[in-house]
Amino acid sequence: xxxxxxxxxxxxxxxxxxTWGLSITALVFVLFTxxxxxAKEAELMQALLAKFxxxxxxxxxxxxxxxxxxxxxxxxxxxxxxxxxxIQACNFGVGLxxxxxxxxxxxxxLTKPVSRMEILSSKVGAALASLVLTDAIVWVSVFFALTxxxxxxxxxxxxxxxxxASLLFMQFFFxxxxxxxxxxxxxxxxxxxxxxxxxxxxxxxxxxxGVFGDVKLEYITPFKHFEPxxxxxxxAYNTPLLVFNVTITLLSLAASYxxxxxxxxxxxx
Amino acid sequence: MNIFLREIKATxxxxxxWIVVMGLLILIAASKFSAFAGDPxxxxxxDSIPPAMLEVMNANAFNLTTIIGFYGLMFLxxxxxxxxxxxxxxxxxxxxxxxxxxxxxxxxxxxxxxxxVTAKLLAALVNCLVFVLxxxxxAIVSVQNYQPDQDFYAFLRLEMLAMFLIELxxxxxxxxxxxxxxxxxxxxxxxxxxxxxxxxxxxxxxxxKDFAFLKNFSPFYYYDAGEMYRNGHLNGMYVGFSxxxxxxxxxxxxxxxxxxDLYTP
Numbered sequence: 001x002x003x004x005x006x007x008x009x010x011x012x013x014x015x016x017x018x019t020w021g022l023s024i025t026a027l028v029f030v031l032f033t034x035x036x037x038x039a040k041e042a043e044l045m046q047a048l049l050a051k052f053x054x055x056x057x058x059x060x061x062x063x064x065x066x067x068x069x070x071x072x073x074x075x076x077x078x079x080x081x082x083x084x085x086x087i088q089a090c091n092f093g094v095g096l097x098x099x100x101x102x103x104x105x106x107x108x109x110l111t112k113p114v115s116r117m118e119i120l121s122s123k124v125g126a127a128l129a130s131l132v133l134t135d136a137i138v139w140v141s142v143f144f145a146l147t148x149x150x151x152x153x154x155x156x157x158x159x160x161x162x163x164x165a166s167l168l169f170m171q172f173f174f175x176x177x178x179x180x181x182x183x184x185x186x187x188x189x190x191x192x193x194x195x196x197x198x199x200x201x202x203x204x205x206x207x208x209x210g211v212f213g214d215v216k217l218e219y220i221t222p223f224k225h226f227e228p229x230x231x232x233x234x235x236a237y238n239t240p241l242l243v244f245n246v247t248i249t250l251l252s253l254a255a256s257y258x259x260x261x262x263x264x265x266x267x268x269x
Numbered sequence: 270m271n272i273f274l275r276e277i278k279a280t281x282x283x284x285x286x287w288i289v290v291m292g293l294l295i296l297i298a299a300s301k302f303s304a305f306a307g308d309p310x311x312x313x314x315x316d317s318i319p320p321a322m323l324e325v326m327n328a329n330a331f332n333l334t335t336i337i338g339f340y341g342l343m344f345l346x347x348x349x350x351x352x353x354x355x356x357x358x359x360x361x362x363x364x365x366x367x368x369x370x371x372x373x374x375x376x377x378x379x380x381x382x383x384x385x386v387t388a389k390l391l392a393a394l395v396n397c398l399v400f401v402l403x404x405x406x407x408a409i410v411s412v413q414n415y416q417p418d419q420d421f422y423a424f425l426r427l428e429m430l431a432m433f434l435i436e437l438x439x440x441x442x443x444x445x446x447x448x449x450x451x452x453x454x455x456x457x458x459x460x461x462x463x464x465x466x467x468x469x470x471x472x473x474x475x476x477x478k479d480f481a482f483l484k485n486f487s488p489f490y491y492y493d494a495g496e497m498y499r500n501g502h503l504n505g506m507y508v509g510f511s512x513x514x515x516x517x518x519x520x521x522x523x524x525x526x527x528x529x530d531l532y533t534p
């Protein structure tokens with residue numbers, strides 16, 4: 001780990017951390033101000049739902065979620081927080097080393113007396129730290145929103161912690177996969193199209209996840225690995241999917257190291 | 270013409286990636302659908318739900334055991350993917366020259382700036398059109414097992430038309446951003462911001478009546494699949510609205526690009 005690189009990398013990410021962290025904070029607060037209104041409607045709905053056959057609720061992926069509880073309500077729009085953070089993580093992953101080549105600074109960096117291993121480790125370390133910082137902002141804001149607008153309704157703190165911690169796993173997944181993809185292609189011209197395709201692609205594949213039974217193909221998307229409804233309902237992660245998720249993250253990071261150490265970096269000509 | 274062909278070639282890969290993602294979505298949806306297609310049990314359950322309930326589940330006006338119902342449910346995702354792809358093509362087309370430091374080269378060619386924008390716009394337009402047509406084709410192939418009738422084809426045609434209109438809106442917005450803003454780094458973050466905010470609006474509009482006014486700010490919501498099915502045509506007011514947005518953005522884009530200074534780091 002090289003302190004100079006780490007510091008520089010962290011500095012360039014401050015704006016992104018604040019932008020994403022604060023926009024999500026705004027989102028959480030705006031939505032939670034409507035909690036009381038929504039909870040009342042939801043209680044009526046819940047009474048209505050109780051009359052329906054269980055198969056129907058399962059078919060629509062609605063057997064888990066109870067909007068009248070603070071955590072149920074959070075789970076309801078949690079997917080959107082996940083989506084935002086996934087885009088950020090993809091941005092960091094895809095841009096981590098490719099940016100040096102697009103901005104023609106790769107030669108400059110690689111002529112420094114530091115090994116590639118050290119460069120990549122410092123960069124990865126700084127990016128992961130930035131992801132954790134962003135998540136920390138989100139954690140704090142969700143906690144405050146729950147306390148202020150939760151109407152004092154009880155919730156299970158353990159479930160909340162699990163739900164919020166899942167954001168980290170999710171971000172690391174997208175970061176690792178994004179980094180690997182950026183090293184697999186010959187040249188990344190622009191980061192955004194890659195990260196949007198990756199994040200929204202995964203999001204859309206998850207679109208019908210609750211509806212009408214399982215399709216194996218769905219398990220490739222991390223949105224499915226950390227379904228908020230499942231976590232709230234079981235107060236636990238879906239262990240096989242969690243293991244799968246972490247394995248993919250680690251594999252893609254290992255592959256990235258290998259690829260970067262062997263990469264033919266295009267020089268300024 | 271050369272610029273146009275060059276653009277088509279440069280964006281080929283991205284078009285391919287989007288088509289693959291769309292193909293995966295249709296594949297997943299089709300295999301979900303096969304589980305309960307025409308299942309009378311399911312139909313009975315669905316019939317027992319009061320309409321207000323269906324409204325909440327965004328399944329109004331649809332019988333989900335039919336392909337029309339199922340493709341109605343999928344429309345939002347078609348629109349979303351079309352919008353992102355189009356916004357990327359629009360915003361990347363102009364600003365990539367400055368990012369890749371090729372802008373001087375392309376602007377010293379004996380063509381006016383307007384000609385450059387036109388060629389790039391046309392190339393992006395062709396991409397959008399191809400994306401819609403391929404989606405259309407894949408959708409038709411995916412339902413062949415269920416004997417689609419005339420109604421389904423008519424409905425799918427409307428859906429694809431609506432998807433194309435959504436694409437045009439985001440293409441125009443992307444083009445305006447990349448023509449109007451000097452710093453190419455801001456262009457792509459703004460494009461992401463606009464997509465996320467408008468998509469988010471389309472979700473919370475359904476949550477509460479207080480949010481209904483947001484409908485006008487979210488192109489994803491201009492064309493409602495249920496409404497299309499019931500009326501058999503697109504909402505005329507919103508078609509006009511879409512055309513107006515596209516016109517204003519494109520005209521402003523040409524005007525601004527002709528006046529703007531180039532980005533110098």
